[in-house]
Amino acid sequence: MFQFADVILPLPLSKYYTYRIPEELQSDMRPGCRVIVPFGRKKYYTAIVVHIHPYAPADYETKDILTLLDESPILRRPQLKFWEWIAEYYLCSVGDVYKAALPSGLKLESETLISPNPDYEEDEDNRLKDREAALLDTLSRHEKISVQDLEKESGLRNILPIVRTLLDKEAVFVSEQVKTKYRPKTEVYIKMSFGKERRDELRGIFEQLSSVKKQLKLLMAYIDMSGFMQRGELREVSKKELLKRADVTSVVLNGLLAKGILVSYTKEISRIVSMDSAEEAHHLNEFQKKALEDIISTFHNKDVTLLHGVTSSGKTEVYIHLIQEVLKQNRQVLYLVPEIALTTQLTGRLQKVFGKSLAIYHSKFSDNERVEVWNSLLLDKGIKIILGVRSSIFLPFKDLGLVIVDEEHENTYKQQDPAPRYHARNAAIILASMHGAKVLLGTATPSIESYYNALQGKFGLVEMNSRYEGMELPEIRIANTQELRRQRQMPGNFSPLLLKLSSEALKRGEQVILFQNRRGFAPMVECKLCAWVPKCKHCDVSLTYHKRYNQLVCHYCGYTYEIPRQCPACGHTSIEIRGFGTERIEEDAEQCFPEYKIARMDLDTTRTRKAYEQIIEDFQQRKSQILIGTQMVTKGLDFDNVSVVGILSADTMMNFPDFRAHERAFQLMAQVAGRAGRKNHKGTVVLQTAHPEYPLIHQIIHHDYQGMYRTQIAEREQFSYPPFFRLIYIYLKHRDEQLLNSLSRTYAACLKQVFGKRILGPDNPPVARIQTLYIRKIILKIENRASMPKVKDLLHQVQDEMLKDDRFKSVILYYDVDPM
Incomplete structure (x- = not known):
């Protein structure tokens, strides 16, 4: 009797896909195991078995599962149930959840391999072009090679169209190979070629090695590290540690291996760094x-x-x-x-x-x-x-x-x-x-x-409500940047108050944190004469200037541009930098405090794990005295020597076009303020703002979370925002702006027929084009008591109705439930 398996593929499919289980695999197949399955034209994927049953699907012919990867399931109960909940609630496919949940090393996917046709002969009527000939020449040196490796070795860019023409001419063949990504970590270990029961033979070995001093030194190091002469269990000795301890090269070890005194073996070891516990938990106050x-x-x-x-x-x-x-x-x-x-x-x-x-x-x-x-x-x-x-x-x-x-x-x-x-x-x-x-x-x-x-x-x-060891909350002092600039007392980005307090703290051997929630040198470059601002060709945003690379960078698509020498709009050469990011703050701080070491922590300086660790460790050990950062520095980091914190631009956080802007600004500023005065004494926070009269500023000064909460909760209730309503943002993307406008309006009208006044839009989001795709946003406000599965069904019904218009099939549509 045939058996079938419903599987999850790492693809955004709306339902599970069914495969036939070969007879030889039926007894070992279980839900939660990985299998290799074919999908599409000659593609193979790692799928996860969800259900096993005797029913063939009615609407398509099933293919066979190719192989079973696991002896036992790699998922535990209730992981599949949890994946299904995420897909249901956040309006996506279980395949999307699978891609996010499973480490890439556990997902085997097929890799396209190209091989030359040994029987291919070029004829007079169908001559190869230069790029085709160059690619085929590189290919001739290999039996099979991946597209990526072929591109690298040939030095040619965008080779897929060339491969396609060579395929048409039957000059090459294409095949698929399943590639394993996970590699266990192994290490070479050394041991004695005989056991402890023959320890008496060592005397003769020592005499044998008396003229080979380095080999004798290495053997003595092994005996010491392994505990070979003591009773009890032998300790394993790695080759790497042994050579380091004996301070000799591999050549010396090879001599002992050749003589049969020592033997080597390879062992799988863990990459997880662990240590023995050494301390009790601190006593609680x-x-x-x-x-x-x-x-x-x-x-x-x-x-x-x-x-x-x-x-x-x-x-x-x-x-x-x-x-x-x-x-x-x-x-x-x-x-x-x-x-x-x-x-x-x-x-x-x-x-x-x-x-x-x-x-x-x-x-x-x-x-x-x-x-x-x-x-x-x-x-x-x-x-x-x-x-x-x-x-x-x-x-x-x-x-x-x-x-x-x-x-x-x-x-x-x-x-x-x-x-x-x-x-x-x-x-x-x-x-x-x-x-x-x-x-x-x-x-x-x-x-x-x-x-x-x-x-x-x-x-x-x-x-x-009490800080540890009775420390007081930091004092928050206001620097009115609008007034200071009017009086010409603040030419740069630091107020006199912040400079004075920082200088005094540094002289006392204390540390300073400067918070600016923008990376780069300056958020905007502008022509002084006609106010032209360079924008990304692919996104609807102005470019950020990064001085370190002397480039303009789009923070949405990553595209980089050279800085124009003259304005392309009016031809004038007065291009000026406006605003400031963490990179500029770092440069200003170096000028103001040249004798102190400065560290910067933002996305640009923390690309690797080691970079994070090094910046934090250096600041913790007081190797750097000033830490400049984006919101990374606000998140619960504990530095016991920080006495001054500067919040350099409070207004940009408060003025963001979002209903959560004031809540988020309060949280960011209160959290970064909390880095001050951690252990020794009451710290000071300098909050630079052009609007000190704003109610939110007063709430931050007085650490008044309840006041901020009361203000915000009243507004949320009045305008039907969370926590009283649930939000779902519906995004539509397309390269053709006019077509997108037309389809998004039609789609919103269809949604209003189902959801009524709960639908708002379509509108342009703050950034209305990213990576050449125009974006429109529709907002759905749903009562908390509403059933998400029912909402999902209704949304899919409208989407299916829209798909009757062929133009809608080219639109990218996705949902963001509970957006931030």
Whole structure:
């Protein structure tokens, strides 16, 4: 009897795809296992089995599964259920979730290989062109080669059209080969060629080597490192460590191997860096103890608790004690942080307490490292705590007992592109419920939605209003930049007050943080005469000047441009730089404080994991005295020697065209202010603004979160925004602006027939063209009680109706649920 399997493919398909299971694989096939399947024309993918059943699909002919990759499932219960929830709620396909969830090293895909036809002969009527001949000449040196390698070796660009013409002439063949991405890490180890029972033979070996001093030295080093002469178990000795300890080369080792005294063997080793736990958790003060007791108490009645603790109140120590309670129950913990920079700083503290039970997981790890973390959890190799960023929610937890979402208000928990556009905080709450786990949301500045849920009794609420060791909250002082510029007292980007306080702090041996939420040297370049501003050819945005590379860069598509010598509009040569980013602040700070070392932390300086670690470590060890950064520096980093923080441009954050602008500005400024005065004394924050009279500025000065919350919640209720309504943004993209305008209006009209006044738009988003695609946005406001599966069905019905117009098939359409 035939058996069939429904599988998930790493493609945005609207449903599962069905394949026939060959008879020889039927007994071993199980849901959650990976299989290789053909799809499309000669393409192979790694699919994941979801259901096994005896029913063939009615509307297409099934192909056979080619091979089974796993002896046992690589997914645990309830991962498939969790993937389905994300796809349902965030209006995407399960294939999109699969692509985001599984490390690339676990996804095998076919690679196109090109091989020359040995029987091909060029004829007079069909001569090869120069590029075709050059490509075929390179190809003749290989039996088979990938497109990427062929392009690299031939030195030719865009070779696919050439390959196509060579295919038509039957000069080449094309085939597919499944490529494995994951490679286990191996290391060479050395051991004695005989056991401890023959230790008495060593005397003769020493005499034999008496004239070969370096070999004798190496053998003695091995005996010492392995414990060969002692009783008990032998320690393994790696070749690398042995050569380093003996201070000799591989040639010396090869001599001992050739004589049969030592032998070598290769062993698979873990890439996961771990250490033994060496410290007890710190003792909690009375406020921390009270918070811990209150959290445990609220967990009896609530699955989710919000810990609202002011900056530097010692929330991390409360987390550590809570994790210990969960580990006593032999359950697992997921500790989510919004930025990789935070994993860097927390790793050392957590490893000292939890040792080898802790693993780190984020996007700066290599594919191989991420596969090893995945497999370690899957095979129960002792990992109990995962510290990671948003993608960590997809790991194969066996028995999750607690999820900690640190800095829960951060918008970096929201995945923007590509799909699934999930919010890790909200998804983690669902994941925890599937495991019967508890969730702790921690922050000094809760999101409006989380605080509302806590006040309404949906979440538990625990507050910590005192800073650790009785430290006072920083004093926030205002520098009125509009008035200072009018009086010509502020020629640069630093107010006199900020310069004075920073200088005094640095002279006392203290440190300074300068916060500017724009990277690059200047956000805009402009012609002084006619006000022409250079814009990206592919996106509807002005270009940012990066002085380090002396280029204009588009921060949306990454395209770079040379700086024009004269204005292309009026021909004048007075091109000037306007505004300032972190790169310019760094240059200004170097001029103002030439004797101090300055570090910059933004997207440009933290491309690698090591870059993050180095910047933070240098500042922590006081090798650098001034840290300049974007919002990366606001997210819970703990530096105990910072006494002055400068917020250089508060107005740009408040004036962003978004209903969350004031909430986000308050959070950013309150968080960066919290970096000041961490341990020694009360810190000072200088807030530079042209509008000191704004109510939000007064709320920040007085650390008045409740005041900001009351203002914002009243506005949200009045205008039907979250937490009272759920938002879904519907984006449409096309290269033809006129066609997009027409189709988006028609689509919005169809949606209004179904959803009525809940539909707004279509409108142009703030950036209305990215990478040559024009964009239109439609907003759907849905009541909280509405069923998301029902909403999804209605949206798909309208989309299917629109697809009757062939022009609509070329439109890119996607949904962003709960946008940030």
